[in-house]
Amino acid sequence: MKNLSSNQLRELRNKFRESKQHKYIPEASLIASWKESTALFNVAWMQQLIPYLMWKEHPLGKRIFNIQKCVRTVDIAEVWDASHLTFFEMMGNWSLGDYFKNEAVTRSREFLTSPDYLWLDPKKLAVTVFQWDESAPRDETTANKRKEVWLPADRISYLDADNNRWSPGPVGPCGPDTEIFYRVGESEYPTEWSNVWNDEDNWMEIWNNVFMEFYRDESWTLSKLNNHNVDTGMWFERMCCVMQQKESVYDTDVFSASIKKLEELTWISYFQQTRRFRIIVDHARTAFMLINDWLIPSNVAAWYVLRMIIRRMTYNIMLLKQTDLNWYQKICTELLATFRGLREFNESEIIRVIMEEIKTFLKTIQNWKSILEEMIAKEKKNQNKSLSWKEVFKLYDTYGFPLELTKEIAAENWLEINEKEYEEAAKLAKENSRQATKEMFKKWIDWSKYLEWIPQTKFIWYKEFETSDVKLLKDFDVNGQRVLIFDKTPFYPEMWGQMWDKGTIELDDWSVVKVINVQTFAGVILHIVE
Secondary structure: OOOOOHHHHHHHHHHHHHHOOOEEOOOOOOEOOOOOOOOOEOOOHHHHHHHHHHOOOOOOOOEEEEEEEEEOOOOHHHOOOOOOOOEEEEEEEEEEOOOOHHHHHHHHHHHHHOOOOOOOOHHHEEEEEEOOEOOEOOOHHHHHHHHHHOOOHHHEEEEOHHHHEEOOOOOEEEEEEEEEEEEOOOOOOOOOOOOOOOOHHHEEEEEEEEEEEEEEOOOOOEEEEEEEEEEEEEEHHHHHHHHOOOOOHHHOOOOHHHHHHHHHHHOOOOOOOHHHHHHHHHHHHHHHHHHHOOOOOOOOHHHHHHHHHHHHHHHHHHHHOOOOHHHHHHHHHHHHHHOOOOOOOOHHHHHHHHHHHHHHHHHHHHHHHHHHHHHHHHHHHOOOOEEOHHHHHHHHHHHOOOHHHHHHHHHHOOOEEOHHHHHHHHHHHHHHHHHHHHHHHHOOOOHHHHOOOOOOOEEOOOOOOOOOOOOEEEEEEEOOEEEEEEOEEOOOOOEOOEOOOOEEEEOOOOOEEEEEEEEEEOOEEEEEEO
């Protein structure tokens, strides 16, 4: 095996793909923006290739490659283990109706085991292939080619569609895949009959070859694509871990500078607080990249995910060291400097956005943190093993405290949350609110009688998506629905055929209300809230 830095790995892999007549294609934004994609983020580079996987000819030809920056948060609870990250880079290459399974498998072997490239020991590799289901047969073609070029049968695991069928979203191109794993167990070599199916903890996935030959529609029905395509993704940070012979991705040169900087700033050893250090540097890197791609924290979709990432990072910094805003800014500024080179950063804008969110979070946290601590103390006193889902929902619904952070703090105190009951309560509250709004607008409303002496609202949507410099002018009920009026607002009302903005408002008593409709009358903007 060669010992390669992250930069050397990039260069060697590019050299290999170019030698196989692949053309380099620039990476895309982290924010999913293609109408064919149903994902919030660019979870894999192939999203922008969806039209070319289905029917369109790519201008660069049938063989392309790149290294794409991606964001996935489905495994956020596992971020701090040896391999999971929210932001990562994926080394991808594609065959668009050109070569298929046999050649893809052969090239995987060459890049991983040839002395000209990575020179990994084949004895430390294992693979998975698609088992079968009612919509597709067992992938014997791939399994037989794996045996022919490099692997004994006992290193091949046949897994179901949940493990070995891949798609970037619930609807779109998909297909069976074959994943390649590297041995990370305590023994240098795997024991006899060790494979991913029966010994998963000792294997780390490093590469996935997806054979995109189907399209899945809204009813989850599969139909054959005209082209047989290959979509492969190699985990860049995990390959750095392998090539630098480290125990985790956080111990590689990708993160070493940021972890060292965090040690210097906190005067705490990485080995004392490994989990928190890993969460902080991962979430910081993800937040920097998303903000640099023009995402800002909010309460909907991808914007909400960014908010949660920043708040989870801040919470973990807070548990390392209680301090003031200036220190948080110093941490963010110096961590950002350690990731220079990933992209050309708009550093001043990134720090401005992230500090606004941290400031809002710290202002809010004091109120609900004491409430949550009282809840935890009560359950412990009563020797319960879980928090009341009603109280947890109230914490979210009234004070805007996210379920994700409640779960994390509860887990640190060895308490669980009944998420099913929580979700049912949230669903019921949403339906009640929707029904109340529906009933409200069934009746004609003479808004003028509620708006005497109320001036027109200053609309600041085109300047700001959030603001704290506002004055509540009126708080009243109409047909059982609460309505708020402010002197100015960033909320866009329903008009000119456009839908209203959704979001939340934090009031002076620290309660948080959801905005479920926004109307305008005589220049006054009316916020209908839950």
